[in-house]
Amino acid sequence: MKCMKCGRDVYQSRNTEAVELENGCLLVIRNIPCQKCRECDEILYTGDVVQQLEQIIAAAARLPQEVMVVNYDRAA
Ligand SMILES: [Zn+2]
Numbered sequence: 001m002k003c004m005k006c007g008r009d010v011y012q013s014r015n016t017e018a019v020e021l022e023n024g025c026l027l028v029i030r031n032i033p034c035q036k037c038r039e040c041d042e043i044l045y046t047g048d049v050v051q052q053l054e055q056i057i058a059a060a061a062r063l064p065q066e067v068m069v070v071n072y073d074r075a076a
Contacts, residue, residue, distance in 0.1 A: 001044060003037035010035035015043050019057060027060045028069045029053065 013036040019027045032053065033055050035044040045053070057076045060068050 001035050003040065003042050005042045006037065006040050008039040009036055010037050010042075010044060012036075013043075017053070021057065021061050022063060022065075023049055025060060025063070026067045028067075029056060029072055029075075030069065031072045033072070046055060060062065 002008065003010055013034055015032045015036070016028065016030045017032060021027055032045070033049055035046075036042070036050070037044075043069040052072070053076075055072055058070070059075075062068065
């Protein structure tokens, strides 16, 4: 895989994302597998990971918590 921004090589890494849901909940997802650019730190996710993130977000949106921290590995 190559960086979509600058075209340099990417390496396997882990990332944390914070998402604000429509119900006002702040969802933090840790340990997300990603590809990271050596040059500009652009983060890329594979299709599988994007789908999994969407499922985690959809599940979190049904819970009445204000702040949630989810570990990708345990949620997957
Ligand atoms: Zn780049």
